[in-house]
Amino acid sequence: MKHNRTIQMRMLATITLLLTITCTQVFATTPGKVVGGKSFDTPTWFKDSFLEIADDVDEANESGKHVLLFFHLNGCPYCEQTVNQQFQKEPLKSFMQEHFDSIEINVRGDREIAMTEEITTTERVLAEYLKIQGTPTIILLNGKNQVVLRLAGYRSTRALQQAFNYVQQMAYLETSFSDYKRANMQYGQYQFIADTLIETVSDFSSIKEPVALLIEDDDCDDCATFHNKLISRAEIREQLEQYRFIRIDGKSEELITDFNGRRISPRDWAAELKMDYRPGIILFDEGKEVARVASLLFPFHFEHLLRYGLNKNYLKYNRYGELMRARQEELFARGIDTNVGKPDDW
Template sequence: MRLRFPPYFLHFVVVFLLTIISTNSSAQVDKLGQITGGAAYEIPSWFTDSFLDIAEDVEDAMDENKSVLLYFHLDNCPYCSSMLDQNFKSGDNLAFIQKHFSVIAVNLKGDREITLNENEALLEKELSKILKVQYTPTIIFIGEDGKQAFRTNGYRTPKAFRLVLEYVASQSYKNTTLSDYVESNQKSSKGYTFIDYSGLEKASYLQDYKQPVAILFEDKDCIDCKNFHEKLINRDDVKAELKQYLFIRFDAYSDQKIINFDGKVTSPRKMVKDFDLNYRPGVLLFNEGKNITKIDGQLYSFHFNTVLRYVSGKHYEDFPRFGDYLKVRQQEMLEQGIDINIVD
């Protein structure tokens, strides 16, 4: 016996199914994660109003007994906002910066043309890519010859940044590393005491080690190490990412013998020099015996975790620039309904 349904019943079924589909689609949209923590900011009015001709800017700065400081920034970057507020708009470093430096802002994704010399001109975003600017703010100090004299990658607290400013203003970069400069100039007997961390292992023989390795460098003069332990690597989400690594720590001032990944003898002091790791706590990240990147400034958990994942997951094979992977990872999390607080 064949069942027969009135036309209005079929209409009801169609409407019902469309309602379910529509409801599910709405639910999918509602589940998208949200990004919070971005910070709008303005570049200080006292920054040099430059035509972005670096050679001319260097000459003008020298006439005032100053050096050129290029401030690479990104719109809505909370690290950039904090560093501007704490150093370039107010704070103990403001007067020192204004006395010794001619500061020029460069937008990481900007389209203004920068003249490097009479034969070469690039857009801001092109120069940022060539200089491999991955973290903002990146600060590049230009020497008298118009070339990079020193560089910092990422946010630094005012006290840590002051050491950099004094190092560059005194032109100590010409004959010593920042690490050696700080070690010889910090006279306080009360320094940082290394903090125990359960996830740290001991290893000094790394030859032929192919798994992900994170090497943490601290020293007795470290200003930001306590915060690194208490507010970052003791988080459960960070611990989960670090479990993918052989996580070891060295004293950056130590001459301890280390056999590196290619079997050569080195030391912590030599490693921080060879890899130009000028921030404490600094982290070198390796996979398959190769240095993939470094963490040379203060990061919040989202960016820190993403760098760790970038290396341990070998995402650098598909994304040579970390910034490109960061965008993909961010979108992946949002589509999974995960909220991202970039200053958490």
């Protein structure tokens, strides 16, 4: 009898301890939150537009300018970097003021905007109609209210200047932006950085597992940051280790074999893939593209882009942002903050 009472007392103590731990976990944890967002003000010299874009285009055309549409989001760290570190500083500030009528559009805004006589809607719906999937996105229009260049994501100052030159010179009448960039490349600006995860492959035709294709060349502003600040992080390497992480030289003319068994140069393959950003990342699974990034991402976003290409997550979620938000909710419930901005050690 005494033995049974002892067992009962031990069981009661164990249950009490478990309940205490569970209650502590449930009630003592403060929900996590998003950190790293950055507030910013669009430049005062942006046009105070009535958001009748066809009229804006006509006015810009009369002044020998193009219209620049800047799609942004409140708290977007990439937008803040673009505005404060580029638009508000020379040489871009003076160049933009001289050659562009710049108009800001909030992708979650409710202001009415008339893109054409046929299309009048809100900022939010227009962003969806134009398939704006990330901020900032810059759209440049010609004198006929037609898109001549679209830039998604953060770009270096030199890359933006090159894009703006392309439009200001009206080079779009003669050539694509990709060909324009190739004709104006600089050489020796960047030397490839070795990494134990990176492979060099000349035949992709038999690869069925997930591939993270890295496209670099020696005319790259962001490649050193990509290696030294982004893929050096433990959480990023943990995801990359589940890929075949393969680098090709976007300038190379040496023939390789692509996923479909074709012989093609990396230069031509990158052009065919329409990847003119460096370092460009394209994710493949079973030889099919599932996602890409054509701008420099901060760690949390890049980690979830990589997660999206693994375990068939691209079949479960329409976009990597949906996967990211789902995981954020899981982390918040565990009291973990998610930093969507630039880390302090960047």
